[in-house]
Amino acid sequence: MAKSYSEPELLKPRTRHLEAYFLLAPALVFLGLFFLYPVIWLISTSVTNYDPITGTARSIALSHYRQVISSAAVWRSILNTAYFSIVYIPLTLLAAGAVAVLLRRRVISRPFLKAIFCSPCLIPAVGAALIWRAAYMPYRGSIDLVLRILGFEHGPGWAGWLAEPYLAMPCIALMCVWRDTGFFALILLSALGRIPQATYDLARVDGASKSQTFAFVTLPMCLGTLGLCLIMLIINVQNVFQEIYVMTEDGGPANWTVNLGFLVHRRVYFDGDWGRAAALSVVLFAVTVVVILLQNRLLNKRLDWS
């Protein structure tokens, strides 16, 4: 940043530093107390057998981490998270991309459409989950009713969309796709708007077809934004908890909707094993950070030429 010409005469460097820290102080107090301290506390608790009732803790080194790696429940929840992701991430990106490209064209009442697409992500996530849970209800839920009107009827043994082992997680993921598509569409729309007209003119001069223009101009120019969307989607996946809490309550059917976040919650509130829960939390946070760093590095390398 360019140093301004008048500052040296007005203030000594040390006073200027003090001023900056003074401006930062409130924010740092809040972030330190409610973000940094909890994370440090989690790390230090994860190596003890902390008892939430008596408050006593004895160091037991890394044995919790060994348990995390060897625990079947943890691997199961990782698989469930992956199952969620392979439905949620591609569908959201595709739907958001389609909506963004369509909105980019001249359509009537674009602001109105934008408002419609954004409405799901502005209501409380728990409210959205409740709406969908009601719709997924067996026999009398709106989805089943619509299916019946269309001529598909479930047999007598049908327990509902959220009670079928293979269906429950994709159903929750579908709710999240519905909720987040508009948000990502808006981000992609503004990325499309930043592509200069000259690039398209050049492509046309070179005789590129429409699909070629899309594949070799539009897509590469949006790569940075797509990467950002991917990072935010991964953060969203790690944050999935309230959806499960509302829609299947206990991670059922038969643990098919228990993801890592829900497992942390279960360890804290049902098993009361805070040391193990802390170890699991640290692993969850570490995985998120590593994925984001890796992706950032890959994308930066890719973006250098543009």
Add this chain to the structure above:
Amino acid sequence: MVVSAQRTHRPARRTGRWWSAALIWLFAAITLLPFVFMIWTAQKPRSRVDAAYYYLLTKRQLPEEAVRREVQVDPRPLRVAARNSMVVSLTCALLGVVISSMAGYAFAKKQFPGKAALFDLVLASMAVPTVILMMPLFRLTVAMRIYDTILALILPFCVTGFGIFYMRHAISAVPDGLIDSARLDGLSEFGVLFRVVLPSVWPSVVTLTVLQFISTWNSFVLPYAVVDSAENYTVAILLGRLMADFRGLMWNDIMIIVISALLPIMLAFVLLNRWVLRGLTAIGDERRSPR
């Protein structure tokens, strides 16, 4: 925000064929469908919503008087929750914007040792999965003696990494000369910030206030971890705990509660449409920017 003189791409009129308009309206209809379902379920008499469900669980027919009985949903918990949500969200938004602006100003316009490390802290706080903070925040609020109070709903959530990040980006567009001349005119640092810098980026200030308000209004996981009794519930906590706390509710009752809980936020969205859309777009644009 950099205003470029470059002409950006806008497809010619004839590419906007009828099918692309049809497709976008189809997408919009799908987006609205769950809301239609919500109203559809809410207006049905309880018998038709739940008789089959009841039969499935108990293998008995729903009693005739239960079908006919008109149920009054008690509006008091919702009213209390709405008041709490209003107080909490407003305080969080205003406090958060002031503190984020101060920090953003320091990050944008000041040089000081440890700047990069502190900014990394801000970035890291945006990537932390919320669930893992439930346990430490519960313990922390108990230790601070604010567990199960309105303060516990405000203090941990008013300053967000995103707020600081956003204000830093907005303020970095303010020319240095403006700040220097304000300082030469004898304004203090606070005077410079609140009387020169913030007024010149006021659209961003409004946007951040609206975004913070909405995100506080909607957040459930962490507020639920620091609150226990029903008189401290916010609307989002009430919705999240609905199934567990009020066992007798039928689905149409639940949908009526959901609708009345959504109405204020929908109304706010209609009134502040422009700011909300601007904010949602900004989340993408700003995070993308190189540090």
